[in-house]
Amino acid sequence: MKTFIILFAVLACTLAKETMVNLADKDPRVLQSLFKSFQHAEGRHYANAQEARMRLKNFRKFVGDMAKANDEDEGVxxxxxxxxxxxxxxxxQYYGFGNSTAPAPEVDAPAPEAPAPEGLQYGSASHKHRYNSAKHQNTCGSCWAFTTVGMLEGWAHIKTGQKPLLSEQQVLDCSGSSNNCGGGWYYEALGYIKNNQHLAxxxxxxxxxxKGSCRRTSYGNAMPFKITGVYKSRGDADMASRLNSGPLGVAMDFRNINFRGYWDGVWSNTNCNQWPNHAITLVGYTSSYWEIRNSWGTGWGNQGYFKITRRVQNVCQIASNAWFITTGSQQELEE
Structure with missing residues (x-):
């Protein structure tokens, strides 16, 4: 039997999936207790009793939806x-990807390196030490900025062994990408950084x-390498090859509401093939799945990470807008 686990800072209980259905529909006292624990853990403060009732109703539906998803989705x-x-x-508000067609890839994209051996798990769970903890974009639809910075922080570790924390706010304020908190494009943000070779x-x-006013000149440069090119990847096989060098920026269709309650496992539900609406950082792969770093904090997914099947081509449109960079050295940056 698959087990559904709820963990809160002040309450931990393990419940069989049938019990979760009961919580949603038949046991308001237990549900109320879990709801209070959720409020405490998430720092929720409601304006009045009317709002609290509305939030409890939302919570009950969410629990029911996730209980049903646990019944239906094997392996997640x-x-x-x-x-x-x-x-x-x-x-x-927690999404925020561009809503226009991406431009054609640059024709001078370099050839990819040979793919890593299957099962190497480059960048996947055993390689999370390459990356900082997953950050939280909050209610600004700035996933595109977090994807940009996630790529660059991963590259910084590859180049230097260090894990600098770079500024999403500079990208949001200064790159001129699309609609700011209303969505944007990481390839535009990468182009901005390539042109300026600066990120605080x-x-x-x-x-x-x-979004605020651009204050780039007020701060020094914390990026320890030079971006020499920004290119669009060409499909699943090319993405895997590019990942042997470093992380990619990708986008997916996150409209399936089950994504919101994802905790762990390999997503293989193909009910997610509309135009991508959320940007994330692709950090690695195995023979069976892609490994992704999201921007919804460490309380979502597996410490902020997510796995999605490789056994379906362009699953959830992940390969439709995959971009990578080429890099130079710090010495080139200083020249």
Whole structure:
């Protein structure tokens, strides 16, 4: 029997999936207790009793939906996440991908390296040490900026062995990409950084969950390498080859609401093939799945990471807008 687990800072209980259905429909006292624990863990404070009732209703539906998903999706575990009490309009704020067709790939893209041997698991769970902890974009639809910075932080570790925290806020303020908190394109942001060869540290240029005025000249450069090219990948096989060098920026169709409660396992549900609406950082692969770093914090997924099957070509449109960079050295950056 597949087990559904809910973990909160103040309450931990393990429940069989049938019990989760009961929580959603038949046991309001237990559900209320879990709801209070959720409020505490997520720091939720509601304006009045009317809002609290509305949030509890949302929570009950979310628990029921995830219980049903646990019944139906083999190999994936779902649970309560920060999405659990949100309205649909509020949940949509946590996406933010561009809504126009991406340009054609540059014709001078370099040839990819040979693919790594199957089973190497480059960049996957055993290689998460290459990356900083997953960050949280909050309610600004800035996933494209977090994808950009996720790529560059991964490259920084590959180049130097260090894991600098770079500034999403500079990308949001200065790159001129699309609609800012309303969505954007990571290839435009990468082009901006390539043109300026500058990205401040996150500790200096702090994330504000909104677009502000560009303050690039106020801070030093924390990026320890030079971007020499920005290119579009050409399909699943090419993505795997590019990943042997470093992370890619990709986008997926996240409209399937089960994504919101994803905890762990390999997603293989193909009910996700509309135009991509959420950008993420592709960090590795195995013979059976892609490994992704999201921007919904460490409380979503497996410490902020997500696996999706490689056994379906362009699953959830993941290969439709995959971009990679080529890099130079710090010495070239200083010249």
């Amino acid at each position: 575990e779902y649970g309560v996440t920060f999405f659990a009490d949100l309205t649909e309009a509020e949940a949509q 540290s996150a500790s200096q240029y702090r994330y504000e969950n909104r």
